[in-house]
Amino acid sequence: MDCFYEPDFLEAGSGHRVILIHSSVAGARQWRALMDNLSGGFHLVAINLFGYGNTKPWPEGATQSLEDQARLVEALVPADGSQVSIVGHSFGGSVAMKAAALLKGRIHRLVLIEPNPFYLLQLHGRDEAYQEAVTLRDLIKAGTDATTWSRAAEYFANYWTGAGSWEAMPEDRKAKFIQALRPNFHEWDSVMNEQLTLSEWARELPKETTVISAADTVRSIDEIVALMRKQIPDWTFEQTDHGGHMAALTHPELMNPIIANSLNPN
Structure with missing residues (x-):
């Protein structure tokens, strides 16, 4: 192997x-x-x-x-x-x-x-739903420093778990979440391509x-x-x-x- x-x-x-x-x-x-x-x-x-x-x-x-x-x-x-x-x-x-x-x-x-x-949303003309994914992808892909990663993590958490989720998260948990989000930078290529x-x-x-x-x-x-x-x-x-x-x-x-x-x- x-x-x-x-x-x-x-x-x-x-x-x-x-x-x-x-x-x-x-x-x-x-x-x-x-x-x-x-x-x-x-x-x-x-x-x-x-x-x-x-x-x-x-x-x-x-x-x-x-x-x-x-x-x-x-x-x-x-x-x-x-x-x-x-x-x-x-x-x-x-x-x-x-x-x-x-x-x-x-x-x-x-x-x-x-x-x-x-990518199936784009194939089938579900443009507004696809744009939701594009917006999230672009924020993740912009993650180059602490500020952009924090912004991406906030949007990611609130999108998937509901508005206010990021704000309610303890600071130590936020730091762990940002670190755990890093592999997602590459995962977007998989689900879009x-x-x-x-x-x-x-x-x-x-x-x-x-x-x-x-x-x-x-x-x-x-x-x-x-x-x-x-x-x-x-x-x-x-x-x-x-x-x-x-x-x-x-x-x-x-x-x-x-x-x-x-x-x-x-």
């Missing part, structure tokens, strides 16, 4: 392997509650993507693709040919899509929680795909999920009535039972 694609990860439990892919800023530890809940029936492997945990950071000046992140996931798939399931949240959902496409035939179930392949259309995703990904969203999520994600629902009706779509984009972290009591049922439906 190429040493560049050697991910850091957490694991728990035994049984069918489920690879968990975190959202931007969060890291593998976002899945602690889910791992506690499901370790009795699954072998859970929570990956740290580039720049998180002890996974090496993405090289400065290089353009990152979803395939680059997906190769990290591929490194955690057993060599014996057995199937795995994948769960991904937000950016992790986009990486999960690409990983499942690369591992076609090896995927048992795919669970996408509020996935963020923003992908080329697969929804019809191509439908062919590449398993029918046993579940998309989970919150009714009160941000517009850009809501419209991505709406496009998926319209273009790929064979998938299963689940929705919570509240919780927002970060419900996988902030409302595990809502999300975790849906994830569990998606992995092991009755």
Whole structure:
């Protein structure tokens, strides 16, 4: 295995392997509650993507693709040919899509929680929703010093977790958040430059795909999920009535039972 694609990860439990892919800023530890809940029936492997945990950071000046992140996931798939399931949240959902496409035939179930392949909005003429993503990307990409990174972090936090979230954050937490945001600089290349259309995703990904969203999520994600629902009706779509984009972290009591049922439906 190429040493560049050697991910850091957490694991728990035994049984069918489920690879968990975190959202931007969060890291593998976002899945602690889910791992506690499901370790009795699954072998859970929570990956740290580039720049998180002890996974090496993405090289400065290089353009990152979803395939680059997906190769990290591929490194955690057993060599014996057995199937795995994948769960991904937000950016992790986009990486999960690409990983499942690369591992076609090896995927048992795919669970996408509020996935963020923003380029699909542009492909389908959802211009206002796409502009929300562009505004956020441009602020992150402008991060060159403490002032611009702080401004980007404020906008990022308030966009994804609600107005006033940044202001309510303790100062020490703000400093940690800004540092954790740094890998997102490269992640935008991945979710803006992908080329697969929804019809191509439908062919590449398993029918046993579940998309989970919150009714009160941000517009850009809501419209991505709406496009998926319209273009790929064979998938299963689940929705919570509240919780927002970060419900996988902030409302595990809502999300975790849906994830569990998606992995092991009755």
